[in-house]
Amino acid sequence: MGAWAEDLARIRADLHVHTVLSPCADVEMIPPLIVQRALELGLGLIAVTDHNSSENCAAVIRAARGTTLTVMPGMEVQTREEVHVLCLFDEVEQALAWQGIVCDHLPGQRNPEELLGAQYVVDSEGSYLRTECRLLSTSTDLALDEVVSRARALGGLAIPAHIDRPSYSLLANLGLIPPGLDVPALEIFRLTDPSQLLEEQPGLRAWTLIRGGDAHRLSELKWALNLKMRGATTNELLMALAGQAERSCSLAPLTHPQKPDMMNVIVSQGSL
Amino acid sequence: MKLHYVVRELSLTVRAGKARLDRPVVGGYAADLLGCAMAGSHPGQVWLTLQGHLNVVAIAGLNDLSGVIVTEDKPVPAETLAKADAESIPILSTPRTTFEVAGLLWALGLRI
Numbered sequence: 001m002g003a004w005a006e007d008l009a010r011i012r013a014d015l016h017v018h019t020v021l022s023p024c025a026d027v028e029m030i031p032p033l034i035v036q037r038a039l040e041l042g043l044g045l046i047a048v049t050d051h052n053s054s055e056n057c058a059a060v061i062r063a064a065r066g067t068t069l070t071v072m073p074g075m076e077v078q079t080r081e082e083v084h085v086l087c088l089f090d091e092v093e094q095a096l097a098w099q100g101i102v103c104d105h106l107p108g109q110r111n112p113e114e115l116l117g118a119q120y121v122v123d124s125e126g127s128y129l130r131t132e133c134r135l136l137s138t139s140t141d142l143a144l145d146e147v148v149s150r151a152r153a154l155g156g157l158a159i160p161a162h163i164d165r166p167s168y169s170l171l172a173n174l175g176l177i178p179p180g181l182d183v184p185a186l187e188i189f190r191l192t193d194p195s196q197l198l199e200e201q202p203g204l205r206a207w208t209l210i211r212g213g214d215a216h217r218l219s220e221l222k223w224a225l226n227l228k229m230r231g232a233t234t235n236e237l238l239m240a241l242a243g244q245a246e247r248s249c250s251l252a253p254l255t256h257p258q259k260p261d262m263m264n265v266i267v268s269q270g271s272l
Numbered sequence: 273m274k275l276h277y278v279v280r281e282l283s284l285t286v287r288a289g290k291a292r293l294d295r296p297v298v299g300g301y302a303a304d305l306l307g308c309a310m311a312g313s314h315p316g317q318v319w320l321t322l323q324g325h326l327n328v329v330a331i332a333g334l335n336d337l338s339g340v341i342v343t344e345d346k347p348v349p350a351e352t353l354a355k356a357d358a359e360s361i362p363i364l365s366t367p368r369t370t371f372e373v374a375g376l377l378w379a380l381g382l383r384i
Contacts, residue, residue: 081325082304127351143349145324167305174327175306 005076011044011232012027013225014045014210016076016086016161016187019048019056023117023137026217031056031063037169037218038069044222044230047072047088049161052136053094055121061092070232077102077151079144084161084168086187086212087151090234096246101150105140144174148183159232162189162214164197177203180234184241185249187212193254208241211251226250242245244267273297273382275339275362278318282366282376284341289351289362295338296297299384300377313337316379317378317384320370324348329355329363339363343370 009247017034018025038046048057048071064071073095074088089095110133111119142150148158163170163177163186170186171176177186185208188197191215192211199206213222228248229236240247276293279286286293298316299326306327313319315336321328324347331342339362342348348363356363366373 081323171360172305172307173323174325175310175331176327177327179330 007142008228008230009044010226010228012042012044012223012252014038014041014044014050014099014215014216014222015047015072015074015159015225015272016089016217017221018050018076018214018256019060020118020120020122021050021053021056021076021132021136022216023049023111023113023119024159024216025117027120028218029059029216030122031124031127034060034068034221035067035071035219037221038064039067041221041223043221044068045070045072045227047074047086049074049076049086049088050136051076051120052078052138052140053101053105053132054089054092055132055257057095058092058123059124063126071170072234074156075099077142077147077149078168080139080141080202081144082139083144083167083170083173084258085151085240086142086159086161087147087156088159088234088237089151089154089156090169091158094156098151098156100153101144102140103134105135107141109135109138111135111137117214123205124141141221144181148181155234158183159185159187159210159240161187161212162193164188164201164210169227171201179205184208184238185210190214190220190224191254193250208243208249209251210241223252224250273379275318278377278380279301281366281380282341282368282373283338284366287363288356289339289360292339292360292362295362297338297382298354299319300374300382301327301337301384304370310334318382319379320373322346322354322370324376326355327350328352329359330359332361333359334354337361341366342372343368343373 061071160170211224217223229240240249301313302366
Protein backbone atom coordinates (compact mmCIF):
# COMPACT_ATOMS: atom_id res chain seq x y z
CA MET A 1 0.00 0.00 0.00
CA GLY A 2 1.18 3.52 -0.72
CA ALA A 3 1.82 6.24 1.83
CA TRP A 4 -1.70 7.61 1.43
CA ALA A 5 -3.37 4.40 2.59
CA GLU A 6 -4.73 5.73 5.88
CA ASP A 7 -6.46 8.96 4.84
CA LEU A 8 -8.90 10.06 2.23
CA ALA A 9 -6.50 11.30 -0.40
CA ARG A 10 -6.47 12.58 -3.96
CA ILE A 11 -4.30 10.52 -6.24
CA ARG A 12 -3.46 10.36 -9.90
CA ALA A 13 -3.97 6.97 -11.48
CA ASP A 14 -3.63 4.96 -14.66
CA LEU A 15 -5.49 1.66 -14.40
CA HIS A 16 -4.38 0.27 -17.76
CA VAL A 17 -0.67 -0.45 -18.16
CA HIS A 18 1.00 -3.20 -20.20
CA THR A 19 4.39 -4.80 -19.61
CA VAL A 20 6.74 -6.75 -21.86
CA LEU A 21 4.46 -9.74 -21.33
CA SER A 22 2.10 -8.17 -23.86
CA PRO A 23 3.51 -9.01 -27.29
CA CYS A 24 2.56 -5.60 -28.65
CA ALA A 25 4.36 -3.72 -25.83
CA ASP A 26 7.81 -2.17 -26.22
CA VAL A 27 10.76 -3.83 -24.47
CA GLU A 28 11.08 -0.72 -22.32
CA MET A 29 7.90 -1.76 -20.45
CA ILE A 30 9.81 -3.41 -17.62
CA PRO A 31 8.96 -2.98 -13.92
CA PRO A 32 11.62 -0.45 -12.84
CA LEU A 33 11.04 1.83 -15.83
CA ILE A 34 7.26 1.66 -15.49
CA VAL A 35 7.55 2.58 -11.80
CA GLN A 36 10.03 5.37 -12.54
CA ARG A 37 7.83 6.86 -15.26
CA ALA A 38 4.70 6.56 -13.08
CA LEU A 39 6.49 8.43 -10.28
CA GLU A 40 7.67 11.11 -12.73
CA LEU A 41 4.03 11.63 -13.71
CA GLY A 42 3.05 11.91 -10.05
CA LEU A 43 0.90 8.80 -10.18
CA GLY A 44 -0.10 7.18 -6.90
CA LEU A 45 -1.78 4.15 -8.42
CA ILE A 46 -1.36 2.04 -11.53
CA ALA A 47 -2.84 -1.30 -12.52
CA VAL A 48 -0.84 -3.84 -14.51
CA THR A 49 -3.11 -5.22 -17.20
CA ASP A 50 -1.40 -7.48 -19.72
CA HIS A 51 -3.36 -9.38 -22.34
CA ASN A 52 -4.90 -12.52 -20.81
CA SER A 53 -2.14 -12.90 -18.21
CA SER A 54 -1.17 -11.52 -14.80
CA GLU A 55 2.26 -13.11 -14.72
CA ASN A 56 4.25 -9.85 -14.47
CA CYS A 57 2.07 -8.17 -11.82
CA ALA A 58 4.08 -9.35 -8.83
CA ALA A 59 7.31 -8.05 -10.38
CA VAL A 60 5.90 -4.53 -10.85
CA ILE A 61 4.48 -4.57 -7.32
CA ARG A 62 7.92 -5.50 -5.98
CA ALA A 63 9.58 -2.81 -8.10
CA ALA A 64 7.30 -0.20 -6.50
CA ARG A 65 8.04 -1.24 -2.92
CA GLY A 66 9.31 1.65 -0.82
CA THR A 67 7.92 4.24 -3.22
CA THR A 68 4.70 6.26 -3.12
CA LEU A 69 3.28 4.19 -5.99
CA THR A 70 0.70 1.48 -5.39
CA VAL A 71 0.40 -1.21 -8.04
CA MET A 72 -2.84 -3.10 -8.46
CA PRO A 73 -2.59 -6.56 -10.06
CA GLY A 74 -4.86 -7.01 -13.04
CA MET A 75 -5.37 -8.27 -16.56
CA GLU A 76 -6.89 -7.15 -19.86
CA VAL A 77 -9.04 -10.10 -20.84
CA GLN A 78 -10.33 -10.67 -24.36
CA THR A 79 -13.85 -12.07 -24.24
CA ARG A 80 -15.51 -14.44 -26.67
CA GLU A 81 -16.97 -11.37 -28.39
CA GLU A 82 -13.41 -9.96 -28.78
CA VAL A 83 -14.19 -7.21 -26.28
CA HIS A 84 -11.29 -6.15 -24.04
CA VAL A 85 -12.11 -5.95 -20.35
CA LEU A 86 -9.86 -4.76 -17.51
CA CYS A 87 -9.99 -7.01 -14.45
CA LEU A 88 -8.51 -5.53 -11.28
CA PHE A 89 -7.71 -7.27 -8.01
CA ASP A 90 -6.30 -6.52 -4.58
CA GLU A 91 -3.90 -9.42 -4.26
CA VAL A 92 -1.54 -11.13 -6.69
CA GLU A 93 -3.02 -14.47 -5.59
CA GLN A 94 -6.46 -13.40 -6.83
CA ALA A 95 -5.04 -12.24 -10.13
CA LEU A 96 -3.17 -15.53 -10.54
CA ALA A 97 -6.33 -17.51 -9.71
CA TRP A 98 -8.06 -15.49 -12.41
CA GLN A 99 -5.17 -16.21 -14.75
CA GLY A 100 -5.74 -19.92 -14.14
CA ILE A 101 -9.36 -19.60 -15.23
CA VAL A 102 -8.49 -17.49 -18.27
CA CYS A 103 -5.74 -19.92 -19.25
CA ASP A 104 -8.28 -22.77 -19.26
CA HIS A 105 -10.38 -20.74 -21.69
CA LEU A 106 -7.63 -19.85 -24.16
CA PRO A 107 -7.22 -21.96 -27.30
CA GLY A 108 -3.75 -23.20 -26.34
CA GLN A 109 -2.07 -22.11 -29.58
CA ARG A 110 1.58 -21.11 -29.73
CA ASN A 111 2.38 -17.40 -29.94
CA PRO A 112 3.77 -16.68 -33.43
CA GLU A 113 6.50 -14.50 -31.98
CA GLU A 114 7.84 -13.36 -35.34
CA LEU A 115 4.43 -11.95 -36.25
CA LEU A 116 3.03 -10.68 -32.97
CA GLY A 117 6.10 -10.09 -30.82
CA ALA A 118 7.58 -11.85 -27.82
CA GLN A 119 5.92 -12.28 -24.43
CA TYR A 120 8.49 -11.90 -21.66
CA VAL A 121 8.09 -12.77 -18.00
CA VAL A 122 10.55 -10.65 -16.03
CA ASP A 123 11.59 -10.01 -12.44
CA SER A 124 11.27 -6.76 -10.48
CA GLU A 125 14.52 -5.47 -11.98
CA GLY A 126 13.32 -6.20 -15.48
CA SER A 127 15.64 -9.16 -15.97
CA TYR A 128 14.47 -11.91 -18.27
CA LEU A 129 12.98 -14.97 -16.57
CA ARG A 130 11.25 -16.81 -19.39
CA THR A 131 9.26 -16.41 -22.60
CA GLU A 132 5.56 -17.15 -22.46
CA CYS A 133 5.00 -19.32 -25.52
CA ARG A 134 1.25 -19.58 -25.27
CA LEU A 135 -0.72 -17.24 -27.53
CA LEU A 136 -2.10 -14.51 -25.27
CA SER A 137 -3.34 -12.04 -27.89
CA THR A 138 -6.51 -13.89 -28.73
CA SER A 139 -10.03 -14.42 -27.50
CA THR A 140 -10.91 -16.59 -24.57
CA ASP A 141 -14.19 -18.45 -24.93
CA LEU A 142 -15.57 -16.61 -21.90
CA ALA A 143 -18.54 -14.38 -22.65
CA LEU A 144 -18.47 -10.75 -21.49
CA ASP A 145 -21.02 -11.47 -18.75
CA GLU A 146 -18.99 -14.46 -17.55
CA VAL A 147 -15.82 -12.37 -17.33
CA VAL A 148 -17.64 -9.74 -15.28
CA SER A 149 -19.28 -12.22 -12.89
CA ARG A 150 -16.32 -14.57 -12.50
CA ALA A 151 -13.78 -11.79 -11.88
CA ARG A 152 -16.15 -10.42 -9.27
CA ALA A 153 -16.57 -13.85 -7.67
CA LEU A 154 -12.81 -13.79 -7.07
CA GLY A 155 -13.13 -10.42 -5.35
CA GLY A 156 -12.10 -8.34 -8.35
CA LEU A 157 -13.84 -5.84 -10.57
CA ALA A 158 -14.25 -5.62 -14.32
CA ILE A 159 -14.26 -2.52 -16.52
CA PRO A 160 -14.68 -2.71 -20.32
CA ALA A 161 -11.57 -1.18 -21.91
CA HIS A 162 -11.31 1.59 -24.53
CA ILE A 163 -14.98 1.25 -25.45
CA ASP A 164 -14.67 3.83 -28.22
CA ARG A 165 -11.82 2.18 -30.14
CA PRO A 166 -12.59 0.79 -33.62
CA SER A 167 -11.72 -2.75 -32.56
CA TYR A 168 -11.71 -4.98 -29.46
CA SER A 169 -14.23 -2.67 -27.90
CA LEU A 170 -17.73 -2.73 -26.49
CA LEU A 171 -19.12 -0.22 -28.97
CA ALA A 172 -17.41 -1.55 -32.11
CA ASN A 173 -17.92 -5.23 -31.38
CA LEU A 174 -21.27 -5.22 -29.65
CA GLY A 175 -22.73 -2.08 -31.21
CA LEU A 176 -24.19 -0.75 -28.00
CA ILE A 177 -23.83 -1.17 -24.27
CA PRO A 178 -25.58 -4.48 -23.49
CA PRO A 179 -28.64 -3.89 -21.32
CA GLY A 180 -27.99 -5.02 -17.76
CA LEU A 181 -24.20 -4.89 -18.09
CA ASP A 182 -23.14 -4.86 -14.46
CA VAL A 183 -19.84 -2.96 -14.39
CA PRO A 184 -18.83 0.05 -12.26
CA ALA A 185 -17.38 2.11 -15.12
CA LEU A 186 -16.40 2.19 -18.77
CA GLU A 187 -12.92 3.08 -19.97
CA ILE A 188 -12.43 5.47 -22.87
CA PHE A 189 -9.31 5.72 -25.01
CA ARG A 190 -6.45 7.88 -23.72
CA LEU A 191 -6.87 10.54 -26.43
CA THR A 192 -10.66 10.68 -26.50
CA ASP A 193 -12.36 13.99 -25.79
CA PRO A 194 -15.20 12.91 -23.49
CA SER A 195 -17.50 15.82 -24.39
CA GLN A 196 -17.31 14.89 -28.06
CA LEU A 197 -17.90 11.22 -27.28
CA LEU A 198 -20.92 12.02 -25.11
CA GLU A 199 -22.35 14.10 -27.92
CA GLU A 200 -22.04 11.15 -30.30
CA GLN A 201 -23.15 8.59 -27.71
CA PRO A 202 -25.58 10.31 -25.35
CA GLY A 203 -26.38 6.96 -23.73
CA LEU A 204 -22.94 7.07 -22.09
CA ARG A 205 -24.02 9.96 -19.86
CA ALA A 206 -25.52 7.40 -17.51
CA TRP A 207 -22.09 5.83 -16.95
CA THR A 208 -18.97 6.62 -14.97
CA LEU A 209 -16.25 7.04 -17.58
CA ILE A 210 -12.61 6.50 -16.78
CA ARG A 211 -9.59 7.10 -18.95
CA GLY A 212 -6.76 4.61 -19.20
CA GLY A 213 -3.34 5.06 -20.75
CA ASP A 214 -3.41 1.58 -22.33
CA ALA A 215 0.33 2.15 -22.28
CA HIS A 216 2.36 -0.15 -24.51
CA ARG A 217 5.36 2.18 -24.24
CA LEU A 218 6.53 4.51 -21.49
CA SER A 219 5.44 7.64 -23.34
CA GLU A 220 1.85 6.37 -23.25
CA LEU A 221 1.72 6.01 -19.49
CA LYS A 222 -0.65 8.68 -18.36
CA TRP A 223 -2.00 10.77 -15.58
CA ALA A 224 -5.39 9.52 -16.68
CA LEU A 225 -7.62 9.67 -13.63
CA ASN A 226 -8.08 11.63 -10.44
CA LEU A 227 -9.25 9.44 -7.61
CA LYS A 228 -10.21 10.44 -4.12
CA MET A 229 -10.24 7.43 -1.86
CA ARG A 230 -8.81 5.84 1.25
CA GLY A 231 -6.27 3.25 0.29
CA ALA A 232 -5.84 1.42 -3.00
CA THR A 233 -8.29 -1.43 -2.68
CA THR A 234 -10.85 -2.51 -5.22
CA ASN A 235 -13.56 -1.70 -2.66
CA GLU A 236 -12.32 1.87 -2.36
CA LEU A 237 -12.10 2.08 -6.13
CA LEU A 238 -15.70 0.87 -6.44
CA MET A 239 -16.80 3.58 -4.03
CA ALA A 240 -14.79 6.21 -5.91
CA LEU A 241 -16.28 5.14 -9.24
CA ALA A 242 -19.76 5.33 -7.71
CA GLY A 243 -18.99 8.66 -6.02
CA GLN A 244 -19.97 7.26 -2.63
CA ALA A 245 -18.92 8.30 0.86
CA GLU A 246 -16.86 11.32 -0.20
CA ARG A 247 -14.88 9.19 -2.62
CA SER A 248 -14.75 10.44 -6.18
CA CYS A 249 -13.34 9.82 -9.60
CA SER A 250 -12.78 12.26 -12.46
CA LEU A 251 -10.93 12.27 -15.73
CA ALA A 252 -7.60 14.07 -15.74
CA PRO A 253 -7.44 16.97 -18.20
CA LEU A 254 -6.96 15.75 -21.74
CA THR A 255 -3.44 16.48 -22.81
CA HIS A 256 -1.59 15.43 -25.91
CA PRO A 257 1.92 14.61 -24.82
CA GLN A 258 2.65 13.14 -28.23
CA LYS A 259 4.46 15.36 -30.68
CA PRO A 260 2.35 16.43 -33.68
CA ASP A 261 4.23 14.03 -35.98
CA MET A 262 3.46 11.16 -33.62
CA MET A 263 -0.22 12.04 -33.73
CA ASN A 264 -0.12 11.88 -37.50
CA VAL A 265 1.38 8.42 -37.36
CA ILE A 266 -1.38 7.27 -35.05
CA VAL A 267 -4.10 8.75 -37.24
CA SER A 268 -2.61 7.34 -40.43
CA GLN A 269 -2.53 3.88 -38.91
CA GLY A 270 -6.23 4.18 -38.23
CA SER A 271 -5.77 3.68 -34.52
CA LEU A 272 -8.14 6.49 -33.69
CA MET B 273 -37.52 -15.57 -51.54
CA LYS B 274 -38.83 -16.56 -48.12
CA LEU B 275 -36.62 -17.36 -45.14
CA HIS B 276 -37.95 -20.93 -44.84
CA TYR B 277 -36.67 -21.59 -48.37
CA VAL B 278 -33.18 -20.46 -47.29
CA VAL B 279 -33.45 -22.64 -44.18
CA ARG B 280 -34.30 -25.69 -46.29
CA GLU B 281 -31.74 -25.09 -49.06
CA LEU B 282 -28.86 -24.51 -46.62
CA SER B 283 -30.03 -27.08 -44.04
CA LEU B 284 -29.99 -24.44 -41.31
CA THR B 285 -31.00 -25.29 -37.75
CA VAL B 286 -33.77 -23.03 -36.50
CA ARG B 287 -32.82 -21.94 -32.98
CA ALA B 288 -35.37 -19.19 -32.37
CA GLY B 289 -38.09 -17.13 -34.05
CA LYS B 290 -39.76 -20.12 -35.76
CA ALA B 291 -42.95 -18.09 -36.19
CA ARG B 292 -41.31 -15.66 -38.62
CA LEU B 293 -39.80 -17.99 -41.22
CA ASP B 294 -42.33 -16.66 -43.70
CA ARG B 295 -40.44 -13.37 -43.91
CA PRO B 296 -39.11 -12.39 -47.32
CA VAL B 297 -35.32 -12.19 -47.63
CA VAL B 298 -34.15 -9.37 -49.89
CA GLY B 299 -30.39 -9.77 -49.52
CA GLY B 300 -27.54 -10.53 -47.20
CA TYR B 301 -24.97 -8.86 -44.97
CA ALA B 302 -21.96 -10.35 -43.17
CA ALA B 303 -20.01 -8.88 -40.21
CA ASP B 304 -18.92 -9.91 -36.75
CA LEU B 305 -18.46 -6.38 -35.48
CA LEU B 306 -21.92 -5.49 -34.28
CA GLY B 307 -21.20 -1.80 -34.70
CA CYS B 308 -20.65 -2.44 -38.44
CA ALA B 309 -23.81 -4.51 -38.69
CA MET B 310 -25.78 -1.75 -37.05
CA ALA B 311 -24.43 0.79 -39.54
CA GLY B 312 -24.33 -1.36 -42.67
CA SER B 313 -27.23 -3.82 -42.71
CA HIS B 314 -30.64 -3.03 -44.17
CA PRO B 315 -34.23 -4.14 -43.64
CA GLY B 316 -35.06 -7.55 -45.05
CA GLN B 317 -31.45 -8.74 -45.22
CA VAL B 318 -30.29 -11.92 -43.56
CA TRP B 319 -27.22 -11.30 -41.35
CA LEU B 320 -24.31 -13.74 -41.22
CA THR B 321 -22.22 -13.57 -38.04
CA LEU B 322 -20.14 -15.56 -35.58
CA GLN B 323 -21.57 -13.60 -32.68
CA GLY B 324 -24.24 -15.01 -30.41
CA HIS B 325 -24.36 -12.10 -28.00
CA LEU B 326 -27.73 -10.74 -26.87
CA ASN B 327 -27.05 -7.50 -28.74
CA VAL B 328 -27.38 -9.42 -32.02
CA VAL B 329 -31.13 -9.55 -31.37
CA ALA B 330 -31.28 -5.85 -30.60
CA ILE B 331 -29.52 -4.94 -33.86
CA ALA B 332 -31.55 -7.39 -35.96
CA GLY B 333 -34.69 -5.80 -34.52
CA LEU B 334 -33.40 -2.26 -34.91
CA ASN B 335 -32.58 -2.76 -38.61
CA ASP B 336 -35.61 -4.97 -39.25
CA LEU B 337 -33.47 -7.84 -40.57
CA SER B 338 -35.24 -10.96 -41.81
CA GLY B 339 -33.06 -13.24 -39.71
CA VAL B 340 -29.61 -14.04 -38.33
CA ILE B 341 -27.45 -16.96 -39.43
CA VAL B 342 -24.86 -17.87 -36.79
CA THR B 343 -22.04 -19.63 -38.61
CA GLU B 344 -19.50 -22.28 -37.50
CA ASP B 345 -22.07 -23.43 -34.93
CA LYS B 346 -20.82 -20.74 -32.56
CA PRO B 347 -22.56 -20.77 -29.18
CA VAL B 348 -25.75 -18.79 -28.83
CA PRO B 349 -26.62 -18.22 -25.16
CA ALA B 350 -30.08 -19.15 -23.94
CA GLU B 351 -30.87 -15.50 -23.15
CA THR B 352 -30.20 -14.55 -26.77
CA LEU B 353 -32.56 -17.28 -27.99
CA ALA B 354 -35.24 -16.32 -25.47
CA LYS B 355 -35.03 -12.68 -26.51
CA ALA B 356 -35.12 -13.63 -30.19
CA ASP B 357 -38.24 -15.72 -29.58
CA ALA B 358 -39.83 -12.85 -27.70
CA GLU B 359 -38.99 -10.42 -30.52
CA SER B 360 -39.86 -12.91 -33.29
CA ILE B 361 -36.40 -12.71 -34.83
CA PRO B 362 -35.28 -15.96 -36.46
CA ILE B 363 -31.88 -17.23 -35.26
CA LEU B 364 -30.48 -19.94 -37.53
CA SER B 365 -27.32 -21.99 -37.02
CA THR B 366 -24.99 -23.81 -39.35
CA PRO B 367 -21.61 -25.54 -39.05
CA ARG B 368 -20.57 -23.85 -42.32
CA THR B 369 -18.28 -20.82 -42.38
CA THR B 370 -19.54 -17.33 -43.19
CA PHE B 371 -17.70 -17.53 -46.53
CA GLU B 372 -19.50 -20.73 -47.51
CA VAL B 373 -22.89 -19.47 -46.43
CA ALA B 374 -22.44 -16.20 -48.31
CA GLY B 375 -21.48 -18.17 -51.42
CA LEU B 376 -24.50 -20.43 -51.11
CA LEU B 377 -26.85 -17.48 -50.61
CA TRP B 378 -25.37 -15.80 -53.67
CA ALA B 379 -25.89 -19.00 -55.65
CA LEU B 380 -29.55 -18.99 -54.56
CA GLY B 381 -29.81 -15.62 -56.27
CA LEU B 382 -29.58 -13.31 -53.29
CA ARG B 383 -27.64 -10.10 -53.75
CA ILE B 384 -26.79 -7.26 -51.41
